[in-house]
Amino acid sequence: MSAVVIDGAAIAEELRTRVDEELHVLRLSEVRPGLGTVLAGEDPGALAYERHVRRLAEGLEYHYVHEHLPADVEVADVLATIGKLNADPRVTGVLVLRPLPSHLPEADVNAIVDPRKDIEGQHPENAGLLALGRPRFVPSTPASCFYLLDSYVRSIGEDPHAYYTGKTIVVVGRSASVGKPAQWLGLERDATVIACHSRTAAAGRLGEFTRMADVLIVAAGVRGLVTGDMVREGVIAVDVGFHVLKDEVTGRTTMVGDLDFDEVAAKAAAITPVPGGVGPVTDVWLIGNSLVAAALAARIEPRFGTDG
């Protein structure tokens, strides 16, 4: 079988058109979204992502505030900085960049962000709403996985509202930002959801479960974790993993995911590539979430959500 390679860049463009329309509607109501980012330390990935988010925000003429804190910042100072952004009416959405230095407690940081400005949906209130099937903000990476899946399902003439019923979705990874919300989104679509994690692998049972997948979402952060013998013919595979490899001789970098792309593509009906799969849609979804936050601040019913 030769897999359809799901074109994340093209699907992101299409979503971007819808997001731009939503922004236009908000502007007609004189709503001006604002974004506040908080970064602690000097992690190169977080620094690069902040520059990326800043470009996105400035391109959309958002009010943009960035707080860069030292790596050894006290917990109280981080919480106070987020509190300042919470209190700023020009900042309608707040994004805390990861990874945080290890001494900062994720749970406390997530819980201090105003839940109505929490565009990554990490506040316990927003996680709870999503788990209960009443999302306010759907975290952008798992939302993108399903946006790509739904787009592929439509392309084969199926209805995404019915397609997953009776199907088995296997999610590898159970992080609060990707794995768990992906599981909840799968349950909301009436799929049978199997959640795998590092202990599944340690017990030697990962392949046993991944081979059951009609839809496989892999967000483990382990390069090439899922190989061809671990999937069934006709699987739809979504690769969330993102790894940058540098050739020591040429200095050139390449990006790969958690799937062994060639092996899985040889058996899959469809597969997302790395790069050009989940990543581009994630970016646009984050903008969509920032519009939800701006609408909430203006007491307007947000239109962007689970179905994009």
Ligand code: NAP
């Ligand atoms: P994370 O917080 O490190 O979580 C990784 C999860 O994978 C954990 O639940 C862990 O299990 C599980 N895991 C680790 N090793 C495993 C193994 N050998 N077998 C099965 N499960 C295993 O990572 P994350 O933030 O969810 O991100 C996952 C990956 O996605 C990373 O590569 C990250 O760079 C990428 N990512 C991409 C995007 C994008 O837009 N493309 C966005 C976010 C993240 P335990 O819970 O037992 O530890």
